[in-house]
Amino acid sequence: MAGRSVGAEPPRASLPPVEVSEAAVRSLLARWFPGVAVRVERMGSGVSTPVYRVIISDEVTYLRLGEEPGERRDAEVRAHELVRELGIAVPEIVRWEREPPELDRSAALTSRMPGIPLDEFDGDATVALRQAGRDLARINAIPVVGYGWVDVVVGDDRHLAAEHTTRSAWTAEYLAAAEIVIAGGALPASLHDAMRAGIRAWADLPDLKTSRLAHGDFDMSHIYVHPTTGAYQGLIDFGEIRGADPRYDLGHALIHVGGDRGRVAFEDIVAGYREVAPVDEAAVQLQAVAIATRALVIQLGRAPGAYRDVLTRWLEMLLDDDL
Template sequence: MTDPKYGPRDPLSAEQVAAAVAALRANWTVLDAEPMPAGSDIVYGVTVRDAHDRRREVVLKCFRRDGPVEGRSPERFFVEVDLLELVGRETAIPVPEVYGAYRSRDGLPAPAFLMERLPGEPPLGVAAEGRAAVAERLLRESGRYLARIHDLRSFDAFGDLVSGDGGPAVRDGRATWPARLRDIVDDSLDGLAGTRFADLAERLREYADGRFDELDLAADAALLHGDYRPGNLLADPGTGEPTAVLDWGAAQAGDPRYELAWAVREFAGRAPVGSVARARVREAFIDAYEESRGTRFERDAAFERRQSFYLAVTWLVECRWFDAWWGGADESAREARAERLRENVKELR
């Protein structure tokens, strides 16, 4: 994600970073701090000396009030703390330990939290040839982790999650999944006005209306990570074993099959539908997901039709946010992706 409002600009002084860390861990001393790129919030990698005179690598994350994501709020930002603590407490999914958090502090960016910095590297290029065993392990473990996330909590409504008194809660929820999905589609279509994809809006609206009329989209409201992709994971580059699942601030309550469509698309490196790379990723990921949940999808025509629609919705969302996600990318990569999205829309049936 490369809009100028996404990192790595440096909005905090060294004194502000030190003060924020001190507000969370008074007996820790900041030795060094560097802004971290590619985030919608203010994120710093910080080296500290703790109370036992040991060096620690930690991450300071602060709410960015001028961030690029519409609808963000302190409560939406703070749900990540709730989820990191919940997932760390109730699962074996590797997530950072939260060392401290505050909702407000005079003179400091707020809310903010401090967390462990886990080892590993972003496992980009999962679908690349040449390291099949490493890619297979990453895909299967990531599929199992996503299944565990989806089984962790259920909700009475569908929508974005915020930090509530009793943990993650749905804000301004919808009673049914089709209603929630319709909001996602309509908001994205409305947001195409004035973009390079404005001319696709009518075609996409016609397609979406047909799918809403045709498909059975009934679902239970499960916990969704909200942005489950290789860029939000860390992994051991030698083995493919995931070492961290990060960035829970986009969590929502929704249909797990919708997040599966997004995850397969992202872990396949956005490979075209029907490609060998995408088919390989899809099979490994969903097989491990089903194995972890102890149940299999009935992969009939209705299932495939629904998943195709969900995939098309992810394309629509990407068109809506194209400038934010691709604005700072290499021009050739950006233009190639824009053309691929147009081809995807042309091929919708």
């Protein structure tokens, strides 16, 4: 899917999925598992990717579909394979079909990650957060050709390829987003110069020959732990993967990780990450400015809500360097 520029088509996560009929989903599963009792339930979470809980002979799995007609999730499936090859605990691809006759898009069945999301766990999560940070650093070392959404798999080695061939083409969307935020009055006028300077500093970072794989939506809901002990179980949901700068996911985590645990949760992730790869905190803050700016543009096109306020506050803190 190309052409996700600010001035044209909204990015993947800003639109609800184009749904398919339940009858079509059941028909697909009947072909995959003939003669087997299958229960299907549409999941309410995960706005951008249609997800169904599928119970096959008491085994819980999850069916993940493309978001829109014609979409093929080759890259998401390949990302699972590459990450699992590193020994990182992520769901296994149980079944995958690029063009199932019952549907107008791809379908992938994944195993269930044991445990619960970390944002539902009340105990000490230090060890789990650090392990998640170590795993994230290893994921962020996987090379991607190009920048932006990772939609295709290319070549005999089945490497991941993104929509933009150059970093400058990718960052142009964020530069445009900054101007939309400024024109929309979302930030105080006193921060407009800092906004332009911050986005420009991020855009001027070196263009690497290959980008790095970013989870793209890394937060506490995608880290799984044991419900009683809090032991780390693994990571889920690679539906927002992209080719990005090496520390893109840490920039996203800076804004989205914490909640009731506060800044210490992010610091635990960084501590684990540093055991595998160096972390430039200034570069992470620049990533966060870019990510928050792009996300805020999406929110400005919607009714005001809590997430818009969160993004605005973060941008004000980042641009004031009040962290």
